[in-house]
Amino acid sequence: MVDDYTPQAGDARIRIEHYDLTLDYKVSTNRLSATVVLRGRATEATPGFGLDLVGLRASKVTVAGDPRASFAQTDRKLKVRLGAPLAAGEAFEVTVVYAGAPRPRRTRWGTIGWEELEDGLLVASQPTGAPTWFPCNDLPSDKATYRLEIATDAAYTVVAGDLSSCVTRGGKRVWVFEREVPTAPYLVTLQIGRYTHESRPLGRVRGDLYYPKPMSARVASDFAPLERMMGVFEDAFGPYPFDDYSVVVTADDLEIPLEAQAMAVFGSNHIDGVGGLQRLIAHELAHQWFGNSVGVARWRDIWLNEGFACYAEWIWSERSGGPSAHAKALGHHASLTEPPQDIRIGDPGPALMFDDRVYKRGALALHALRLTVGDAAFFGTLREWTARYRGVTATTADFVALAEEVSGHRLQTLFAEWLEDLRLPRLPASTLTDAAVPPTAAIETLRQQRG
Structure with a gap:
């Protein structure tokens, strides 16, 4: 429809x-x-x-x-x-x-689609x-x-x-x-510029970087963690869903980075040479699992893209020596008590579908799930999600059903509070530590406990 x-x-x-x-x-x-x-x-x-x-x-x-x-x-x-x-x-x-x-x-979301650059072009199509x-x-x-x-x-x-x-x-x-690989129209892209090309293995995945030659040092520094980041996300989310991952850095400044199928595009303003915007690199990489491989069947479920990619930023922070996901969640939860609480994350409406609260409250909904079911069931759910719906589309109802299936918990009330209520819920009590167990280890422990 x-x-x-x-x-x-x-x-x-x-x-x-x-x-x-x-x-x-x-x-x-x-x-x-x-x-x-x-x-x-x-x-x-x-x-x-x-x-x-x-x-x-x-x-x-x-x-x-x-x-x-x-x-x-x-x-x-x-x-x-x-x-x-x-x-x-x-x-x-x-x-x-x-x-x-x-x-x-x-x-209503700004100017989108085909965009001329100073010397080339880019295509950024989400959503139309x-x-x-x-x-x-x-x-x-x-x-x-x-x-x-x-x-x-x-x-x-x-x-x-x-x-x-x-x-x-x-x-x-x-x-x-x-x-x-089946691809939604908005994720098909075309980038043209005077770029230097560098191949960079990302574990088993072929990586390609395209950037203006004068930016070589900044690009090398900022994307140095990309291989490790790929490994962290494969551990948390399951195998990377494509054969390759390309990164394009334009000579122009861009308002925000852009994801496309097996690709991300960054403006020169996003690359500072000291890793100051590493969370953006993590966010765009995570979209390859959440949004690009597992797509939304309808735009009202956009939190399945953006909330998950935002939570991936917190996982990367947790696994790379930064603040834990729980510390990130507490900080963002506190900041979200200030704005008006007038948005339903599970159906924000077209005017608010890219509101920052969809990203942050969506990530908090995932953290609430993690606190409720534990690391093993939480990461088991994410890995099963990316496997079961690889290359197709899914809905919020599909995710809730899967989380209940994997965890054995009844979760309708939890998700109703986080996705349907206007009021910002409290986070469940935490037993997480800053030294979180790697996801695959937690999943294996759960399997052993279940016999």
Whole structure:
């Protein structure tokens, strides 16, 4: 169904299974010419469907096997009319040729999507920015695989996923990327800039850093803990869900860091060379488990992304010699007694879905769960969550049910207090110490106790 937080986005009558994008982009003029082939299925019998596209003009739309298909375009939608209706479950393939000068769209959450930099571009689409550069079914629940071919000026480096080839052709460099893990449209990204590339193993995961050469020393210092951080999070959350992890640092300042599928983007203002913003690096890495692999089925459950990533910051602090997660929780709990208590974390409404209280109270809800069920059941729940819902989407109800299943506790009241009540609850009594037991060790102890 269409998401009630973004009711004009997406079409519930279809599901897209694969996007094949061919893009030709000139950086100096911000001119894009593109073709996309979408393969999907109808979820119900329908005479047509809509694709989201904003600020770009489609010149041709064809549907395979349907010469009578036609289309019309509005400022938000590409409406495809079929010559013969699709039956429920029937497959279709549609090709769209389009072009224009992409630009970000203005939303209640700020300007999002395609953004020109001083010398390059980035794409930051959460929640509805993907249509600024390709026609899509823009729902967080509609995950698909992707192939992206991008031709652009040879002086630039392109980052858009798992690179499968790069060749120079006619003065341009043509990059081909594959994204074989199902990905929500808002998490598909494109980064272009004059970047130095550095490969860095992150345990078993391939790591890639892209950054302006003058920032080499700062980047080396700030991302030195990344391999250890990956290990800490794999211990806490389970195996990293992708084959690679890319980090892009832009020459421009950015308001906030940005997560994408198997990637994070930081502005030059986020990299100080002394690790002062290490929590941001932890936050964006954690999103690969929470938000990108396990996706939200609907935007009202955004705390499953942001509360979990915020709590990961506290876990990293706890495991890297900083304040414990419990100390962090106590501090943030005290600070949250000051703002108005007028938000339901489990359904904050579209205007407040990115409110900082969703992040901090969401993390506190997880800490309350940890205090209630103990480390073994808590981390066992997180690891089972990332395993059971890997590559798909889930809801708050799914998480509550799983936490009850793993812990053996009845938790409806706990989650109702933390996610549905406006009033900030008290934290449960703590038996945690600053020297927390590594998650896998705690889980093994629980298994032995249960025989």
